[in-house]
Amino acid sequence: MKSTSAHSNASAVELVSLTKNYGDGKPAVDAINLRIAQGSYCCLLGPSGCGKSTTLRMIAGHETVTSGDVLLENRNITNLPAAARGTAMMFQSFALFPHMSALDNVAFSLKMKGVDTATRHQAAGQLLERVSMSHLAQRKPGELSGGQQQRVALARALITEPKVLLLDEPLSALDPFLRIQMRAELRRWQKELKLTFIHVTHSQEEAMALADTMVVMNHGTIEQQGSPHDIYNRPNSEFVARFMGGRNVIAWGGSVITVRSDHMQLHDLSDRLEPGRHALTTCITDIEYQGTHVLVSLQAQDGAHPQTAGAELTVMVSEDRFMSQPFELGQQAKLAWSADAAHHFTAD
Template identity: 55%
Template sequence: MDVELIRLTKRYGDTLAVDAIDLKISSGAYCCLLGPSGCGKTTTLRMIGGHEAVSSGDVVIGPYSVGDAPPAGRGTAMMFQSYALFPHLNCRDNVAFSLKMRGIAKAERQAKAMAMLSLVQMERLAERLPAQLSGGQQQRVALARALVTGPKVLLLDEPLSALDPFLRGRMRVELKRIQAELGLTFIHVTHSQEEAIALSDLVVVMRGGRIEQAADPRTVFERPATAFVARFIGGHNVISLPEGPIAVRTDRMRLGEDAGQGARRARVVAVEYQGTSVLVGLDADGIERPADGSSALTAVLSDHAFAAHPFALGDTIPVGWDEAAAHRLDA
């Protein structure tokens, strides 16, 4: 189902957590709400699911305004950050529990639970208790439990944050597979740029309770709307020039003999080998360091290119970029 937010606002006393945001998520899309802690992304998710009261504005799911409806009346299901599985119930009964509360007969609810466990590749562990499962297995059971009621929209609150990096990568693939197989609308809160870009059809970057940019992942990465988006998504240098701020991708920077005309002088202040690439940090003439104190510019070179023309800490080298690689940012 389509999900539309209309001037959606949440206040906690004098604190404005979500500031009159407008957003439309198409039916069957995978949407990631992305931003730093305190940006309003989880509050937005909870208002969509009915777990947080709306201060003003509205939530529309399909053809219905649901801003005042209870969670059970919205056609949504929430997968919380803490999986909250019942420790005394096995996997099958954890998944079937909500169906039991709805009065569905035992045979039917257990059959539906097993179908969902099969979908998340956990049917062989149906008899195990949560304490006998790994973190990734518990996450799969929690996902099956959220899906068993047949929601039209699945809400996920940082579902991968408790997993190690290897498992996070595997579960990203599984989430995308399940979402495509079921054709549901997924709305997924994360603070991980990599996660949002890998999973979503629509990335919504939030800051201070507002939406800075909402677009497909390639557009957000290639053409960030603001300096905040460019810095938060990563992989960009934000460069202040008299004509206004621009973003240049770190892998489009040109160093040394390749810097070209109009190159600036820069001092190498960091060299970090990252396997397939090498990150070079630079302090350049006339370019201020970011507020976090990191180097003024960053360049990412292939390991092969760096090995052919290596730089050392303290070297002074030319640095430049092609005009076509520079993307103008909103003020």
């Protein structure tokens, strides 16, 4: 199959009824079906134990498949050893050999294939140059920062020229500032290399920043898949809405709605609302200054809507708006939203 862009319908990886059962009850991965477009960046995300890492390990060949199939460019690789699949794995711990230089770490898989020293060092050197690590080629992992180690781990994964790069929570060991820097670099490398990346993370922010396609998993199944924009703005279940965060889930009018926290407004109880707007009476339980905005937490106390009683809610108020009309802890306030800001779905 020819290489195509991320917007093509061609699949780099296809999972068909993929299942992993450890024999201790409910499957860890339960007959999932997924197509990942060639040249795209796909993030698998969900809470701990949802099956995302197990899925990645089955694609990599590091975990046996109970039933179902893994296809890479229409080739069934389900039972092939990891080295014969055309995939490469970048681990959370980086797993670099501490006694080897960065250059020899990158060249190691070629050494195992019997490639001569000069040839493998030349290939490793080119990859270290690509990830801006040529000047540190002779340093050992213990002499490198976390971000530098990650660049070496990426170069080592790429030296086998994989069709698909698998990344198992690759940013979780880094500090927050470096994490943001490295995810920008991962995205840039993915675009430059035109490779398919499949990235496991528990971070919604990380997935939204990186992914063309997000796959939200829960209890071994896929809850929702789509673009970050679609999943954030149109969650198809209460689980997805709550997991993605930044939203309120409210029992309203005999159904369940979700409204983005930044699409809600905070008013004094005496304020009159414009037509087409809904509101709840709430009590302010927390106020957190976050720079550009103030995050206000509230608890619903609306006698007119008893189904909402006790609901925990949040609203993002711009810094200027909050400073011009500050609210206080324990104060009752009206939390309002327009009807067209609400997204409806069936409760879990």
